[in-house]
Amino acid sequence: MSQTPAIKHYLQFSDLAADEYAYLFTRAALIKKKFKAYEKHQPLVDRTLAMIFEKASTRTRVSFEAGMYQLGGSVVHLTTGDSQLGRAEPIEDSAKVISRMVDLVMIRTFEQTKIESFAAHSRVPVINGLTNEFHPCQILADIFTYIEHRGSIAGKTVAWVGDGNNMANTWLQASEILGFTVHVSTPSGYEVDQSIAGIRSSDSYKVFKDPMEACRGADLVTTDVWTSMGYEAENEARRAAFAEWCVDTEMMRVAQPDALFMHCLPAHRGEEVEAEVIDGPQSVVWDEAENRMHVQKALMEYLLLGRLA
Ligand code: CP
Numbered sequence: 001m002s003q004t005p006a007i008k009h010y011l012q013f014s015d016l017a018a019d020e021y022a023y024l025f026t027r028a029a030l031i032k033k034k035f036k037a038y039e040k041h042q043p044l045v046d047r048t049l050a051m052i053f054e055k056a057s058t059r060t061r062v063s064f065e066a067g068m069y070q071l072g073g074s075v076v077h078l079t080t081g082d083s084q085l086g087r088a089e090p091i092e093d094s095a096k097v098i099s100r101m102v103d104l105v106m107i108r109t110f111e112q113t114k115i116e117s118f119a120a121h122s123r124v125p126v127i128n129g130l131t132n133e134f135h136p137c138q139i140l141a142d143i144f145t146y147i148e149h150r151g152s153i154a155g156k157t158v159a160w161v162g163d164g165n166n167m168a169n170t171w172l173q174a175s176e177i178l179g180f181t182v183h184v185s186t187p188s189g190y191e192v193d194q195s196i197a198g199i200r201s202s203d204s205y206k207v208f209k210d211p212m213e214a215c216r217g218a219d220l221v222t223t224d225v226w227t228s229m230g231y232e233a234e235n236e237a238r239r240a241a242f243a244e245w246c247v248d249t250e251m252m253r254v255a256q257p258d259a260l261f262m263h264c265l266p267a268h269r270g271e272e273v274e275a276e277v278i279d280g281p282q283s284v285v286w287d288e289a290e291n292r293m294h295v296q297k298a299l300m301e302y303l304l305l306g307r308l309a
């Protein structure tokens with residue numbers, strides 16, 4: 001009797017290995033090239049993606065929805081407010097039901113444990129579209145964008161300025177897998193926590209009190225909002241604590257002369273980044289946003305069909 005192959009989920013960056021990332025980056029480049037040439041690429045005809053949003057989104061919604069249609073499939077969009085998820089139907093029951101009707105599920109939610117419970121009861125692959133702890137699809141797009149502009153990220157230095165949040169945690173996971181270093185500078189009280197980040201050691205990152213020192217010599221400088229979704233009650237305290245953690249032209253000046261600036265967006269100019277930086281020549285934020293769609297198309301294809309020639 002043949003064995004059913006194990007379902008491959010993408011719940012955090014460490015769910016894939018370096019060789020799988022190498023494949024995905026090559027595949028995303030091909031898929032992007034075809035998209036730009038208006039060449040059809042439809043390996044997922046008759047497949048359906050369910051997208052579940054318990055938090056707001058612009059990029060994740062559009063990139064998954066447009067991407068799935070381009071692959072020949074279709075999508076179902078659910079939110080907490082318009083489904084039984086908002087009326088306390090257990091996550092396990094939701095997973096059992098939804099995964100009998102679709103081929104793939106993308107979830108944006110609060111605790112990582114919630115998406116893990118869903119995945120544990122799902123018959124189909126589950127993709128993390130952002131949780132409190134991680135945002136793997138974003139870092140997948142960011143590293144693809146870095147490679148497009150500068151080549152391999154191995155051996156490079158990424159400066160993280162700001163909150164020790166889901167983005168920071170995911171950068172740390174990526175650094176262990178892909179062999180680069182992260183310089184992390186956060187206000188005190190907002191540090192990264194190695195156990196939450198889910199990394200094996202502190203070998204791939206260094207902590208700096210002064211954000212300027214974190215940026216010194218960096219190949220990529222990146223940041224995120226001071227207050228992530230779900231933490232709005234802390235807004236005032238965070239505005240005070242993060243005042244010095246604004247990526248400005250001085251920080252970019254001490255980085256490598258060809259350093260890139262990235263931000264997952266949405267951004268608040270004048271808070272975590274100066275307008276001159278995000279709208280300046282080193283910023284690649286619009287490529288980053290667009291690349292969400294190309295890398296996620298490669299990811300969805302990979303989770304459902306495996307490696308293709
Ligand atoms: N970067 C990102 O995930 O954007 P959205 O919140 O708009 O999806």
Ligand code: NVA
Binds near residue numbers: 166264
């Ligand atoms: N850290 C932010 C990222 C938004 C895309 C948040 O979780 O709200």
